Amino acid sequence: MREPEFKIVDPRRRFLLWFVPPLAVFVAGLVVLLVSGHVTGPFKSVTVVRALFASKRDFFQDEQVKRILMARGYQVHVTPIGSRDLAEKPDLDSYHFVFPSGHVANEHVKSRRAGKHVVPYRPFFTPVVLATFREYAEALVKAKVAKAHDTTSDKPYYYTLNVTEFAKLKDSRWSDYGLANENRIIAQSPDPCKAYSGATLVGFFATALGDGPPATVEAAEELARKVKPHVDAQGQAGEDMAPKYFVPEGRTHAVIAVIYEHQYIAYQLRQKTFDSERVLLYPTKQHQSTPELISFTPEGDRIGELMMNDPDLRRRAVELGFHSLGWNGETGADFGAHITGRGLPEPPAGEMGRVELPKAELFERMLDVVGDCK
Template sequence: MTLDTVREDKAIENLTHRLNDTFADIRTPEDIETAVAAARRQFEGDRVRDYVPILVERMARQELTPQPEPAAAGGPPTPTVTAEPASWRQRIPIALPAAVAGVLVLATVATVLVVRNGSDVQAQTGLITVSGVIGSEKRAFFEDPDVKAALAKHGFEVKVDTAGSREIATSVDLSKYDFAFPSSTVAAERILQPTPGRPAVSGKKYAVFSSPMAIATYQPIVDLLSATGIARKVDGTWYFDVRKYVDLAKAGWRWTNIRGNTTYPVNKKILVTTTDPRTSNSAAMFLAIVSYVANHNNVVQSAADEKKVLPLVAPLFVNQGYTDSSSEGPFDDYLSLGMGKSPMVNIYEAQFVDAAVHHKLKPGMVLMYPSPTVQSKHTLVSLNANGEKLGELLSTDTDLQELAARHGFRTADESQFANVVSQGRFPVSTDVIDVADTPTYDTLERLLEGVSKSYR
């Protein structure tokens, strides 16, 4: 199995999950898998695969969305849904009320089971079960046995699902959770705003910890970039000149354009691998960085600023082809697949430190800080009283804050993170000074919408 096939298979699996979430009320999982498989078959034999998952998802969504049939004798149109595109199988009308009724019955049974099981857990353990949806970069923290024990001391058992932070903010059904924990204040603000099909959420915000954005790369790549002036080392820490990067990307530079490049002679564009900015906060934070630089080191504030920077920054995302929906995917690939796939990966600093603490880094793996970077404040939004209690606990309890530092997060007590870095002798800066401000919530939303349109 080739590397491209592994990546594409993972992308198809992720998009199938998204389609199941979107069409759960009107389509069975089998129908959705059939539609995805049928769309994917249209690209059999194509050598260029980067855009296949994007096109498959677009085609499957179009074909799974109900389409009005012509009205009979002046009656209302009949909604229909197809499991395969019309060119493969004739559209089949579906009795939507019956399907919805079945879903409601199943949902009611599921709710009863959840309540019953939750009561059983509390009766058996004396712990209150608190459920939440979190950014994937915090999964290791909540799965840590020491974290579980520290939470249990305060009477909590926390169960989490993961999703991209912007998915959490816009499309995840939050009604079944006690808290949401995206990766930035901007995403938390988005949760508190009404969205199509979802009313505004009433809750409190807790800035539990933070992490600056960084770039995971490899020593041979750093050596190459230092020859171009993009990378430079200061007091043992590597920095990535975003201004020079944007200029080279605008000029269409490829790795083969670097003179004397014998370590990575690959005819790919010089791009930092990000997640999908439409679903993931880490990509949105990288957008905040590059838009700041493209706006001559000024925060984008006006419509004129947006119009000026979008043509410069949108290609940095669109030209990557398929991108993962959350930060866990590309960093896992970085740890396991080597620099052939993605020589530079946009990550949270915490992911690199966590991997270093738990001995997952390999020789030659290097952390660079974008210059400038941005601080991403991981912000918990409470959705009920139990969520509030957890937010308060994570924000104030010394043991939990120390454990967060062990997982690479910066806390209110700066000495906690500094101790972790010092003890491990990690090549990480305890003082990140060159930090840009992020745009306002509304401005960043418009920038993200502009980038999204570029994908279409």
């Protein structure tokens, strides 16, 4: 018999046999990641930018927007606040930028920053609209104060509203026009003392009830007293009506809610099938909310430049329902193409007249009177 043989295995060789194959895979993967630039992502420095936001904060709270900004090296810390409160905030200078919703707040912020770093950017706009439900829109058609924008559709998504005639229905009830609802016919908006959409409703009624923008404080106060009953009738909600309108029981919260068009468009594009029961009323004299990103620092400047130039951010803005604007204020054509490409009819934004709001200081006085703000 042959004697047994004993093999001596070098432990270093055994280690290499076990370690080299996975090491080769790791090295190959690392090379691919380095070439693509992805591996350095977690190690990039991230600049945290602090900002005050009114109603357009939903853009910066969008997860895709957060990821795009993070890829560019920025994280925006969102502090929500109403436009008017934003403009009055004592520690305004402690933020990198602010993003109020409307002209009055924009101008007040700029006046407070006189002589300091202030750079405005206007990346998009969105009309202020009145959102309702189909049966209530049809009741307004029956009342001869509204009409379908697309007369060829059995279920149009958009209607036009004559606010002058609508104001005359203040003492009427929905039951007068065939609905099982004894409530008065009113529009509900956020508090005009806090939210720009609420202030815009004041502007809609002021245009309907006045002969033109007031030129003096006395005329502004007189017109405000005419508007006040139309706003007082609703009671005043918080800073945003959209969350109440879009919930399943929305009819019990707000039959007609003042919101922004982008909120409706974004809601519809999130649905598997479009919600044909929720529709928009466009006043025959419209108002476009053109929020300004007002930068106070170089970091704020960089966010503003990205909003104006970055194709991914601009694409996402359109997907969230905003009309994009160029550096010279021109409207981009991408909004209509995206909306109709998804199968939703393009809304009649900008097709009618514009509400002429009073000068900022006179309009603020009107809001004080209408909303008992001070």
